[in-house]
Amino acid sequence: MPLTDAEAKAFWPSTTSAARSSISAQRKSNQAILDYVNGESKMTDAHAKQITANLLEAEADEARARKSCFGRVAKVLSGKKAARYLQIESKMRALQRFDAAVVIPLVP
Secondary structure (H helix, E strand, C coil): CCCCHHHHHHHHHHHHHHHHHHHHHHHHHHHHHHHHHHHHHHCCHHHHHHHHHHHHHHHHHHHHHHHHHHHHHHHHCCHHHHHHHHHHHHHHHHHHHHHHHHHCCCCC
């Protein structure tokens, strides 16, 4: 995404800050996936519910982080560029989720 020097100077610190806030959500999501994979053979109803609750919480945290990121980016870029940035991030995240969905089996 082409940025002017002034835009880049303001943009990169705002995305770095936003990336830090989404790391926690990603860790929660990764942990839920690991809990599922590691417990797949002995999955109980209670364990499945807990893992799903953790995953949904991680997704909600991620949505809050994305909203916060957009707010920061929208302060330093035009509306179109801020929207494009969020679209690019969303597409990359969709590809990551697809890759995970391909290899993670459904709950038995």
